[in-house]
Amino acid sequence: MPIESFLFDIIEGRPVEGFTLSAGGLEATLVAHGARLVRMLVPGRDGTKTDVVLGFDRLADYLASDAYFGATCGRYGNRIGGAAFTLDGVRHELAVNEPPNQLHGGPDGFDRRIWAAQVEEAENAVIFTHQSPDGDQGYPGTLTATTRYQLTEDGVLDIRMTATTDRSTIVNIVHHSYWNLAGHGSGDLRDHRLTVRGGFTTPVGVNLIPTGEVRPVDGTPFDLRGDMGRGGVGLGEALEAVGGFGFDHNWCLEGPAGELRPVAVLEHPASGRRMELATDQPGLQVYTGGYLSEKILGKGGLPYCRFAGLALESQRFPGSPNIGHFPSARLDPGETYRHRMQMRFRTD
Numbered sequence: 001m002p003i004e005s006f007l008f009d010i011i012e013g014r015p016v017e018g019f020t021l022s023a024g025g026l027e028a029t030l031v032a033h034g035a036r037l038v039r040m041l042v043p044g045r046d047g048t049k050t051d052v053v054l055g056f057d058r059l060a061d062y063l064a065s066d067a068y069f070g071a072t073c074g075r076y077g078n079r080i081g082g083a084a085f086t087l088d089g090v091r092h093e094l095a096v097n098e099p100p101n102q103l104h105g106g107p108d109g110f111d112r113r114i115w116a117a118q119v120e121e122a123e124n125a126v127i128f129t130h131q132s133p134d135g136d137q138g139y140p141g142t143l144t145a146t147t148r149y150q151l152t153e154d155g156v157l158d159i160r161m162t163a164t165t166d167r168s169t170i171v172n173i174v175h176h177s178y179w180n181l182a183g184h185g186s187g188d189l190r191d192h193r194l195t196v197r198g199g200f201t202t203p204v205g206v207n208l209i210p211t212g213e214v215r216p217v218d219g220t221p222f223d224l225r226g227d228m229g230r231g232g233v234g235l236g237e238a239l240e241a242v243g244g245f246g247f248d249h250n251w252c253l254e255g256p257a258g259e260l261r262p263v264a265v266l267e268h269p270a271s272g273r274r275m276e277l278a279t280d281q282p283g284l285q286v287y288t289g290g291y292l293s294e295k296i297l298g299k300g301g302l303p304y305c306r307f308a309g310l311a312l313e314s315q316r317f318p319g320s321p322n323i324g325h326f327p328s329a330r331l332d333p334g335e336t337y338r339h340r341m342q343m344r345f346r347t348d
Contacts, residue, residue: 002121026040034112072110074174080322142165147175172329176311187305189307200217202317282327290306
């Protein structure tokens with residue numbers, strides 16, 4: 001089926017393109033603002049297709065939100081403590097948007113930009129490209145970033161992110177969709193099950209900044225290992241055990257970083273929908289949407305309550321530029337940053 005192109009919206013006189021990919025009974029709709037996934041239709045056990053990603057109908061609502069729905073976040077996804085880092089003896093002060101820290105690349109990060117789009121009809125894919133100038137949000141080097149979405153006939157949404165630079169810098173580009181396999185406006189995630197293949201987390205201190213510790217999950221609410229084949233941990237039970245705003249933490253993933261491998265499974269037993277995540281990154285941020293609220297009216301005017309969606313952000317570890325024993329986020333001229341993640345959808 002050919003890729004459908006359309007005008008999603010207009011911002012400051014500039015058109016924002018949209019694209020719908022169809023394959024394997026799935027549909028994925030992307031927009032150039034934030035190189036963003038705005039809709040994902042997935043069939044359930046009864047054959048009914050449901051939109052399983054949170055988002056908005058209008059660009060103005062994305063601009064007014066700080067939830068990063070469906071966006072490509074960068075240059076550095078997640079948090080950098082003190083909004084600063086030192087590289088080769090030079091301290092770089094970053095734009096602050098979560099005082100005193102920087103989150104997801106700053107107040108004018110990649111999620112706020114209109115990316116150039118190129119359709120790969122034969123591959124059923126769209127490539128978004130953005131060039132970030134030297135000094136953008138405080139980062140050194142001119143960075144050229146791409147995000148490529150491909151939908152395959154065997155039920156896979158494949159996302160590949162790359163970057164190159166003309167000056168040594170740091171990079172950690174992440175994808176930030178919120179998933180609810182019952183449907184984007186169906187309520188909270190307590191009836192879902194989650195498995196994460198990771199035996200350690202990186203605990204956080206003040207302002208959700210990692211302390212540098214790497215702690216085993218054994219005997220804690222952070223043990224989500226369950227069974228990758230069937231029967232993950234019930235999210236209702238897990239959220240009750242962890243308390244507060246739920247999970248917003250990084251797991252250290254099993255298996256070699258740099259190789260695509262299965263790392264997580266999200267299941268909704270009532271509908272039969274199942275999403276299997278694979279990535280080549282060392283870490284996975286599990287954010288259960290604890291800061292969402294019914295004041296947020298999503299697509300179709302539906303309210304998004306606390307825990308209405310789950311973000312699974314494969315990544316370098318948060319705070320890596322300031323914690324030497326964490327996996328490096330450094331990128332030098334002549335190198336290519338690569339980040340791949342795949343969501344495979346199945347129906348039981």
